Amino acid sequence: xxxxxxxxxxxxxxxxxxxxxxxxxxxxxxxxxxxxxxxxxxxxxxxxxxxxxxxxxxxxxxxxxxxxxxxxxxxxxxxxxxxxxxxxxxxxxxxxxxxxxxxxxxxxxxxxxxxxxxxxxxxxxxxxxxxxxxxxxxxxxxxxxxxxxxxxxxxxxxxxxxxxxxxxxxxxxxxxxxxxxxxxxxxxxxxxxxxxxxxxxxxxxxxxxxxxxxxxxxxxxxxxxxxxxxxxxxxxxxxxxxxxxxxxxxxxxxxxxxxxxxxxxxxxxxxxxxxxxxxxxxxxxxxxxxxxxxxxxxxxxxxxxxxxxxxxxxxxxxxxxxxxxxxxxxxxxxxxxxxxxxxxxxxxxxxxxxxxxxxxxxxxxxxxxxxxxxxxxxxxxxxxxxxxxxxxxxxxxxxxxxxxxxxxxxxxxxxxxxxxxxxxxxxxxxxxxxxxxxxxxxxxxxxxxxxxxxxxxxxxxx
Amino acid sequence: xxxxxxxxxxxxxxxxxxxxxxxxxxxxxxxxxxxxxxxxxxxxxxxxxxxxxxxxxxxxxxxxxxxxxxxxxxxxxxxxxxxxxxxxxxxxxxxxxxxxxxxxxxxxxxxxxxxxxxxxxxxxxxxxxxxxxxxxxxxxxxxxxxxxxxxxxxxxxxxxxxxxxxxxxxxxxxxxxxxxxxxxxxxxxxxxxxxxxxxxxxxxxxxxxxxxxxxxxxxxxxxxxxxxxxxxxxxxxxxxxxxxxxxxxxxxxxxxxxxxxxxxxxxxxxxxxxxxxxxxxxxxxxxxxxxxxxxxxxxxxxxxxxxxxxxxxxxxxxxxxxxxxxxxxxxxxxxxxxxxxxxxxxxxxxxxxxxxxxxxxxxxxxxxxxxxxxxxxxxxxxxxxxxxxxxxxxxxxxxxxxxxxxxxxxxxxxxxxxxxxxxxxxxxxxxxxxxxxxxxxxxxxxxxxxxxxxxxxxxxxxxxxxxxxxxxxxxxxxxxx
Numbered sequence: 007x008x009x010x011x012x013x014x015x016x017x018x019x020x021x022x023x024x025x026x027x028x029x030x031x032x033x034x035x036x037x038x039x040x041x042x043x044x045x046x047x048x049x050x051x052x053x054x055x056x057x058x059x060x061x062x063x064x065x066x067x068x069x070x071x072x073x074x075x076x077x078x079x080x081x082x083x084x085x086x087x088x089x090x091x092x093x094x095x096x097x098x099x100x101x102x103x104x105x106x107x108x109x110x111x112x113x114x115x116x117x118x119x120x121x122x123x124x125x126x127x128x129x130x131x132x133x134x135x136x137x138x139x140x141x142x143x144x145x146x147x148x149x150x151x152x153x154x155x156x157x158x159x160x161x162x163x164x165x166x167x168x169x170x171x172x173x174x175x176x177x178x179x180x181x182x183x184x185x186x187x188x189x190x191x192x193x194x195x196x197x198x199x200x201x202x203x204x205x206x207x208x209x210x211x212x213x214x215x216x217x218x219x220x221x222x223x224x225x226x227x228x229x230x231x232x233x234x235x236x237x238x239x240x241x242x243x244x245x246x247x248x249x250x251x252x253x254x255x256x257x258x259x260x261x262x263x264x265x266x267x268x269x270x271x272x273x274x275x276x277x278x279x280x281x282x283x284x285x286x287x288x289x290x291x292x293x294x295x296x297x298x299x300x301x302x303x304x305x306x307x308x309x310x311x312x313x314x315x316x317x318x319x320x321x322x323x324x325x326x327x328x329x330x331x332x333x334x335x336x337x338x339x340x341x342x343x344x345x346x347x348x349x350x351x352x353x354x355x356x357x358x359x360x361x362x363x364x365x366x367x368x369x370x371x372x373x374x375x376x377x378x379x380x381x382x383x384x385x386x387x388x389x390x391x392x393x394x395x396x397x398x399x400x401x402x403x404x405x406x407x408x409x410x411x412x413x414x415x416x417x418x419x420x421x422x423x424x425x426x427x428x429x430x431x432x433x434x435x436x437x438x439x440x441x442x443x444x445x446x447x448x449x450x451x452x453x454x455x456x457x458x459x460x461x462x463x464x465x466x467x468x
Numbered sequence: 469x470x471x472x473x474x475x476x477x478x479x480x481x482x483x484x485x486x487x488x489x490x491x492x493x494x495x496x497x498x499x500x501x502x503x504x505x506x507x508x509x510x511x512x513x514x515x516x517x518x519x520x521x522x523x524x525x526x527x528x529x530x531x532x533x534x535x536x537x538x539x540x541x542x543x544x545x546x547x548x549x550x551x552x553x554x555x556x557x558x559x560x561x562x563x564x565x566x567x568x569x570x571x572x573x574x575x576x577x578x579x580x581x582x583x584x585x586x587x588x589x590x591x592x593x594x595x596x597x598x599x600x601x602x603x604x605x606x607x608x609x610x611x612x613x614x615x616x617x618x619x620x621x622x623x624x625x626x627x628x629x630x631x632x633x634x635x636x637x638x639x640x641x642x643x644x645x646x647x648x649x650x651x652x653x654x655x656x657x658x659x660x661x662x663x664x665x666x667x668x669x670x671x672x673x674x675x676x677x678x679x680x681x682x683x684x685x686x687x688x689x690x691x692x693x694x695x696x697x698x699x700x701x702x703x704x705x706x707x708x709x710x711x712x713x714x715x716x717x718x719x720x721x722x723x724x725x726x727x728x729x730x731x732x733x734x735x736x737x738x739x740x741x742x743x744x745x746x747x748x749x750x751x752x753x754x755x756x757x758x759x760x761x762x763x764x765x766x767x768x769x770x771x772x773x774x775x776x777x778x779x780x781x782x783x784x785x786x787x788x789x790x791x792x793x794x795x796x797x798x799x800x801x802x803x804x805x806x807x808x809x810x811x812x813x814x815x816x817x818x819x820x821x822x823x824x825x826x827x828x829x830x831x832x833x834x835x836x837x838x839x840x841x842x843x844x845x846x847x848x849x850x851x852x853x854x855x856x857x858x859x860x861x862x863x864x865x866x867x868x869x870x871x872x873x874x875x876x877x878x879x880x881x882x883x884x885x886x887x888x889x890x891x892x893x894x895x896x897x898x899x900x901x902x903x904x905x906x907x908x909x910x911x912x913x914x915x916x917x918x919x920x921x922x923x924x925x926x927x928x929x930x931x932x933x934x935x936x937x938x939x940x941x942x943x944x945x946x947x948x949x
Contacts, residue, residue: 055748062572064552065828066565086535093535100533107531107612137550137572162748162870197750197870204901205752207870244717274524275631275667298644354522354530378870395864397877398897402631402667403674407947409867409875425873427897427947429714465717465947467899 019046021174021182027091028072031098032178037074040098041116041177043312044089044353047310052140056160059141069155070094071312071314071351074101080108080306104353110175110418117335117345120181120314125300127307127317129189131170132188132216140166140217144192147222151196154230157237162345163195167207175314175351180297183310191417194229200237208232208411215305226443235413239422242414242466247402248274248386248440249462250379250427253364253447253454255389255410258297261451262392263432264402265299267322267330269337270357276402278433281341282330289436291326292370298359299347303448307360312351317360320346325367332357364454366442377441379456381418387464388413388420389428404432429463438462485646486513486654488591495587497566498648502585504575508544509566510647510808512785513557514827517602518915522635523615531608538827541565545573547813551830552687578700587650594782595642595656602640604687605658611636611690618664618695625703628710631667636660636690641826645787653787654836659931660689661920664698668706675709675894677702677862682778682920684931689776705862705880705907708892714899715881715893715948717833721857722898722941723850723884728863728919730757730934733768734838735866736874736902741770741795741803742821742833744926750870752903753801762799765843769794770805772820772836778920779932781835786822786831793819795838799907805882825928839935843912847938850911852887858896858946859884872902875947897947905941915939 024044032040047067051059052104071085072094080210082105086097087119122182144166152158168190175183195209214220251259265271266279266288279288297371299307309317313335321329334357335347366372389412398408407429413420441458493570501509517538522530539562540553550572569576604615612731618634641657665678679702745751751760758921762768772781772790781790786808794802806814807822810833824829851859859882864874878896882889907908918935 059548061830062550062569063547063830064550064565064568064572066554066556066561067828068551068555082531084535088535088537089555093537096535098533103608104531104533107528107608109529111527112529120790160749161752195870205750213597352530352532359502394867394875394877395866397867398875400676402676402817405895407877407895409897409899409947425899425901425945427875427899429895429897429947429949463717463949465897465899465945466944467719 019044019172021176021184025176027094029178031095032074034100035098036077036178037102038079039089039178040072040074041175041181042070042072042407043173043175044068045171045173047169047171047235049167049169050137050140051080051165052137052144052181053165054141054144057145057149062137062413066196070097072097073351073353074105076102076105078108079113080105080110081113081353082106082108108353112336114336114353115339116177116179116181117313117315119316119345120175120177122316124183124309124316127300127309130184130215132218135168135217140168143222147192147194151194151226151230154226155198155234157198157200158230158233159199160195161194161196164193166192169461173308175310175312181314182315185309187306187308188215189305190214190220191224192220192225193339194225196229196233198233198237206233206236208236211450213305223386235420239424241424242426242464244465246461247464248384249459250386250388250394251459252388252390253456254449254451255392256364256454256457257452258392258395258450259432260364261331261359262395262399262406263404264359267359268331268357269331269341270355273340274329277401278404279328284330286328287326288328288433289326291437292367292372293323293436294365294367294440295323295324295440296321296363297332297359297361298363301361301363301453303453304361311347311349313345313349315345315347315349317347325369332359346411362452362458364452366444366455370395372442373440374458376439377458379443383417384412385416388415406430406432424467426464426466429465435459435462486642488516490644491588491652494646495602495934497562498646499585500577500609501566501570504570504577506543506575508569508648510542510645510786512540512827513644514538515642516826517640518638520616521611521635521852523612523619523634525619525632526616527618528612530610536826538684538828539565540827540832541569543569543573544812545575548573553828561892576722585648586650588646589650592653592787593900595654598656598658598685599656599688601656601685605638606690614690616694621695622644622664622666622703623700625699626668626707628668629666629703629706630669630672633665633936635663640842643785645785647787651787653783654906655782657684658687659684660686662690662693664702665814666702666706668710670710671682673710675706677706680920682931683776684778684780686776688711688893694855698713708882709894712892712894712929714895715858715946717946717948719943719945721854722944722946723854723857724936724939726913726917726937727862728921728936729860729865729939730839730919730936731866731878731900731921732874733840733936734835734923734932734934735868736872737906738770738835738838739868739925740872740902742813742835743804743816744832747810748921752872756801759801760799761801762796763909764799765912766796766799766906766909767841768796768839769841770835770838772838776917776935777837777933781836782822784831784906785824786821788818788820788821788822790836805833805835807831823927825930829927832925834924834925834927834930835932837918837933837935838936839916839918839933840912840939842914842937845911845913847913847915850913850938850940851884851889853911853940854884855882860896860898861888874902875899895948899945899947905944908942908944909939910942
C-alpha cells in the first residue's frame with residue numbers, strides 16, 4: 007500500500023487508516039504505546055505589485071509527529087511529511103531509535119484529559135475562492151491604499167491568503183481528536199516618500215476565518231493613516247518618558263515575556279518566575295492578564311493542544327497577582343495540577359500561550375486617572391509597534407531593548423519619531439503602569455486596552 | 469485533473485533515487501507545462517533527513533529525527549510566475565500541482581501545440597561524490613556523547629552556570645532541479661550546527677551567553693569540535709557580563725569585532741543588494757551601480773565557494789553553480805545578487821544565488837557567504853584610535869526595516885576609554901541606516917573571520933555565513949538606559 011493517505015484535492019486525513027497502520031507497526035516493532043498528531047493544509051496566496059500579479063502560490067502540505075514508548079517506557083519522537091505507509095514505517099523506526107535516548111528522569115505520558123469533551127470553536131468552514139478572486143481583491147486593495155495619499159508610492163510588502171487546515175490527534179488508548187479550520191489574512195505594508203525626506207513605511211494586518219468577512223477597508227485605512235502620520239518625523243532626545251503602549255505593542259511585550267507564565271520555562275530555569283511565585287504581586291493591582299484560546303475573536307483557535315488536551319481559558323494575573331501557569335501533561339504532573347491545553351507534541355514537550363487578553367481590574371484605581379489616549383495634553387511617547395523582539399529581549403533576565411514605531415505627542419498633536427528604542431525591565435514596567443484604559447481592543451494577536459507606563463528609557467537620535 | 473500522457477497515477481517518484489531514471493517522468497511534466505503555453509517550467513524535488521538533539525545540564529532531554537519529502541513546481545509566463553508545493557510525489561500529486569500553477573497564470577494543459585521542448589540535458593550530478601556523507605556523520609550515540617561532554621565541560625568551568633545547554637542539528641538534503649530550458653542537476657547537502665548557551669547567576673545578577681558553530685559538507689565537523697575552547701570562551705563571556713552595568717545611550721564611535729559582527733553588514737546592506745529588494749523598489753542602492761556607496765576602505769563579497777563554510781553550495785536551488793560575487797570594491801557598488809526571477813524582472817545577471825529553505829518556497833536571490841574584506845590595520849589600532857566609544861565584542865540579532873534602517877543588540881560590549889578597553893556593559897543597541905553608516909566604516913583590520921548563521925527572508929530560512937574583520941564605525945547611535 008503505497009498510496010498517499012491524504013486526499014490531495016480536499017486534504018482530509020483518514021484517522022481510521024492511520025490508526026490501523028500505527029497499531030500494526032507498533033505490534034511489529036514491540037512498541038508499548040504511541041500517540042500521533044498530524045495535519046494537512048491547503049493554501050493559496052497572492053502578492054501584487056503596481057497592479058500586476060507578483061507572486062502566486064499554492065501548497066498542499068502534510069505533516070505528522072509520532073511519539074512512541076519503548077518496552078522500557080522511554081519516549082522517542084519523530085516527524086515526517088511523508089504520510090505514506092512507507093513513510094510512516096520509517097518514522098516509527100526513527101522514533102524507536104530516538105527512544106533509546108529518552109530522558110528517564112522526565113518522561114511524558116498521555117494527557118489525562120485527552121478523551122474529555124471538547125469545546126466547539128470555529129466550526130464554520132468558509133467557501134473557497136479562486137486565485138483570480140484573491141488577485142482582484144488584493145489589486146484593488148493596493149490601488150485603494152496608494153490612492154489615499156499622493157506620497158504613498160508603493161505597497162512593497164503585501165499578501166492575501168486563504169488556508170484550510172485539518173488536525174488530528176490519536177493515541178493507542180483510543181483518544182481521537184479532530185478539527186478543521188479555515189483562515190484568511192491580508193497584510194499591507196506601504197511606503198511613502200516626500201522630497202528631501204527619508205522614505206517612511208507602515209503596515210496593517212487583518213485575519214478572519216472567512217475571506218468574505220476580512221475587514222480589508224479598515225486595514226487600508228489603518229495603514230494609510232499611520233503612514234501619513236509618519237511623513238512628518240523628527241528625532242527625539244534620549245530621556246525617560248511617559249509611555250502609552252497601543253494594544254498591539256503591549257501584547258507584543260507581554261508575549262515576549264510569556265516565559266513568566268510557562269511551566270516548562272520555569273522547570274528549565276529560563277523564566278523570571280519559579281514554582282513558588284504563584285500568589286506573588288508582580289504588577290500594579292489593577293492589571294488582569296489571561297490566556298483565552300477559546301475566545302470567540304481568536305480566529306486561529308484549535309479546540310485541543312498537541313497532546314489532545316482541551317484548549318482552556320486560564321487566568322495568569324488577577325488583580326496584579328500571579329495566579330496560574332500554562333502547562334503540558336508533564337509539567338502539570340510535576341506541579342500537581344491538570345494540563346491546561348497549551349502543549350506541543352514531543353519527547354520534551356513545549357508550552358506556549360494561545361491568545362492573551364489584557365484587561366483592567368476594577369478592584370483598584372489607576373495611579374493617574376486623567377490619562378486618556380483621546381485627550382491627554384501632556385507630553386508622552388505613543389509606542390505603536392515593537393521590532394526585533396527575538397533579539398532585543400532577554401526573557402530569563404527580564405530586560406529588553408527594542409526599536410519601535412511611534413509618535414511623540416504634545417498637546418494632543420502627534421509627530422512621528424524618526425528612529426528610537428525603548429529599554430527597560432518587564433517587572434519594573436508592570437509595576438510602573440499608571441493607567442489601564444477601559445476600552446478593550448481586539449487585535450490579531452489578542453485583546454488589550456492602551457496601557458500607560460511612567461519613567462521609561464527611550465534612546466533617540468537627537 | 470487526469471491526463472492521458474500520465475497514466476500510472478499511483479507510481480510514486482519516492483521509490484527511485486533522484487537520478488537519471490526520473491528523467492522521462494519529469495520531462496513529461498515539463499512538456500505538459502510548455503504545451504500549456506508556459507515560458508518556463510521548473511521542478512524542484514527534495515528529500516531530507518534531519519536530527520536535532522538537546523542536552524540540558526547532565527542529561528539528553530530531546531532527540532528529534534525528522535524526515536521530509538516534497539516538490540515545488542514553478543511556472544513562468546511573461547514576467548509573472550506561479551508556484552505550487554506539495555508533499556505528494558506521486559504522479560497524480562505532481563500533476564495536480566502543475567495544473568494549479570498553470571491555472572494561476574491562466575494556462576491549461578493541452579491548449580497549445582506549438583511548444584518547443586527539446587528535453588533535459590544530461591544530469592549534472594553534484595551529489596555523486598557525497599553519497600556517503602550521511603553514513604559518515606556521527607550516529608546518535610556519538611552525537612549525544614559529544615553534547616554531554618560539552619555540558620560537563622561547562623559545569624567544570626564555574627558552579628554559577630545554572631543553565632547549561634548544548635544542541636546539535638544535522639540537516640541532510642537531497643535535491644533535484646529540472647527546468648524546461650534543459651537544466652537537470654542533483655545535489656546532496658549536509659549542514660551541521662552545534663550551539664551552546666548558559667545562564668550564570670550570582671546573588672541577584674544574571675547573565676546569559678550563547679555561541680553557535682556551523683559547517684557544510686563536512687561529516688566530521690561534530691567530531692572535530694573543540695569543546696574545551698568553546699566552553700572556556702562561553703564561560704568567560706558569561707562571567708564578564710554578570711556584573712556589567714547598562715551602557716549610556718548616545719552617539720559614539722564603535723569598533724565591531726570580527727566574525728559575527730558581520731551580521732550588521734549582512735542585514736543592513738546585503739539584503740538591499742538582492743534583486744528581490746530591487747523588484748520591490750525598496751533598495752536605496754537601486755541606481756547605484758558604479759557609484760560610491762561606502763567608505764573607500766570597504767570592499768565586500770558574497771560567494772558560495774569557501775570550503776565547508778555554512779553558506780557554501782555546489783549549485784544553487786535553480787541548478788546554477790555559485791560564484792564569487794564582488795559586491796562593493798573600495799566603496800563602489802559593483803554587482804547585485806540575482807536569481808532566475810530577479811534576472812527576468814530587473815535585468816541583472818544571475819549569480820548562482822537562487823536559494824530556498826526547502827521545496828515549499830520558490831527560490832529567490834539570497835546571500836551565501838557574505839563578508840567585508842580585510843584591511844591593513846591591526847584590531848588594536850582601531851581601539852587606539854578612539855577616545856570615548858564602544859567595543860562590540862559579541863553581537864546578538866536584530867532587525868532591518870524595508871529601506872535599510874537597522875537595530876542590533878550587543879551581547880557583550882566594553883566601553884573604550886582613551887584608546888583602551890574599559891569596563892563591560894550590557895543593554896546596548898546599535899541603531900542606524902545602511903546608507904548613512906556605510907560611508908562611516910573608516911577602518912578595517914587584518915583579521916577577517918567568518919561565522920555561521922541562519923537568514924530568514926522571502927524564500928525561508930537558509931544557511932549563510934557572515935563575516936568581517938574588526939571594523940571601526942566613526943559614529944553610530946547606541947541605545948541604552
